[in-house]
Amino acid sequence: MTRVLSGIQPTGQPQLGNYLGALRSWIALQDSADAFYCVVDLHALTVPGDAAELRSATMTMATLLLAAGLDPDRCTLFVQSHVPAHTQVAWLLECTASFGEMRRMTQWKDKSAKGGEEAARLGLLAYPALMAADIVLYDADRVPVGDDQRQHLELTRTLAERFNHRYGQTFKVPDALIPARGQGGRVMDLQEPTRKMSKSSDSPQGTVFLFDDPKDIERKIKRAVTDADDGPDAVRYDPAAKPGVSNLLDILATITGRTPDQVAAGYTRYGPLKADTASAVVELLAPIQARYRELASDPASVAKVLRAGAERANEVAAATAARAEAAIGLLPPG
Numbered sequence: 001m002t003r004v005l006s007g008i009q010p011t012g013q014p015q016l017g018n019y020l021g022a023l024r025s026w027i028a029l030q031d032s033a034d035a036f037y038c039v040v041d042l043h044a045l046t047v048p049g050d051a052a053e054l055r056s057a058t059m060t061m062a063t064l065l066l067a068a069g070l071d072p073d074r075c076t077l078f079v080q081s082h083v084p085a086h087t088q089v090a091w092l093l094e095c096t097a098s099f100g101e102m103r104r105m106t107q108w109k110d111k112s113a114k115g116g117e118e119a120a121r122l123g124l125l126a127y128p129a130l131m132a133a134d135i136v137l138y139d140a141d142r143v144p145v146g147d148d149q150r151q152h153l154e155l156t157r158t159l160a161e162r163f164n165h166r167y168g169q170t171f172k173v174p175d176a177l178i179p180a181r182g183q184g185g186r187v188m189d190l191q192e193p194t195r196k197m198s199k200s201s202d203s204p205q206g207t208v209f210l211f212d213d214p215k216d217i218e219r220k221i222k223r224a225v226t227d228a229d230d231g232p233d234a235v236r237y238d239p240a241a242k243p244g245v246s247n248l249l250d251i252l253a254t255i256t257g258r259t260p261d262q263v264a265a266g267y268t269r270y271g272p273l274k275a276d277t278a279s280a281v282v283e284l285l286a287p288i289q290a291r292y293r294e295l296a297s298d299p300a301s302v303a304k305v306l307r308a309g310a311e312r313a314n315e316v317a318a319a320t321a322a323r324a325e326a327a328i329g330l331l332p333p334g
């Protein structure tokens with residue numbers, strides 16, 4: 001059976017791009033694959049944050065994943081830091097990667113540019129090695145992610161291949177599983193449609209958060225930036241020339257299981273497209289939010305799911321870590 005693994009950071013507020021680009025695939029894959037999904041709390045340490053907030057955000061994210069449709073009987077859901085092999089193998093991969101290739105990662109360049117490279121955490125630079133460890137530990141065949149993770153997945157493949165070449169066949173080399181164009185792999189900010197929608201963005205009006213109430217969702221989508229062209233073919237899918245409209249078409253197409261061109265054929269004006277997109281998003285999120293409220297009232301049950309998940313994840317990951325340590329020449333204990 002195909003093995004899949006993916007992760008999501010608990011920082012910031014989960015947003016529509018996370019759902020359409022990744023979680024939707026995670027949920028679908030539970031039936032066809034042996035699926036491992038984790039809340040990657042260690043990754044959250046790469047940027048400044050508050051300890052109590054991290055604890056509660058990790059729990060919130062795990063609860064939300066269950067509310068969105070992850071089923072602990074059909075997948076393994078766990079918290080990354082509950083499985084020590086992630087940090088163990090991250091070190092082996094840090095010693096496989098080079099400083100130069102880590103420095104070339106877009107995410108490092110973007111995030112370190114904000115506060116300056118001098119102040120950026122070393123963990124932020126090393127982050128892709130930890131992400132690679134998350135993946136190779138589970139012998140994952142496929143990794144369902146949004147388009148923004150493409151570069152990290154390529155690096156994961158490079159590191160796995162290099163390790164295998166240096167120390168002998170140890171890791172499976174995984175493939176990224178990214179939604180096709182127009183199918184939610186790259187949901188853009190509603191106010192700045194050339195920038196991706198992001199949990200940590202400073203554009204709350206351009207971001208639909210999964211916990212937003214219907215009124216906020218409607219307001220944000222109705223105010224989404226489009227363009228002044230209101231000719232007869234104003235509503236068409238053309239991400240380069242019409243990024244705002246194309247983003248709405250992409251969102252509505254993904255939710256309703258059509259292509260953006262099919263959706264575009266039904267509209268001549270922006271208003272009705274926005275109204276229908278807003279209703280589709282509200283309808284998508286309402287049951288998730290209701291289920292979240294139920295689950296959040298019983299944190300002990302969520303904790304139990306995470307304990308069981310960590311146990312199963314540990315079994316798989318510890319065996320891979322032992323294999324990798326032996327391959328690289330670490331003396332086995334006792």
Ligand code: TYM
Pocket residue numbers: 005006007008009010016017018019020021022023040043130131134135143144145146147148149152184185186187188196197198199
């Ligand atoms: P994170 O937490 O930023 O995002 C979680 C998932 O959501 C996708 N995503 C999007 N997809 C479409 N449009 C968007 N605007 C959008 N924003 C986010 C991301 O591509 C991702 O799939 N490095 C990862 C977490 C990670 C991971 C892993 C993923 C750590 N270890 C191992 C896969 C496998 C991240 O920061 O995702």
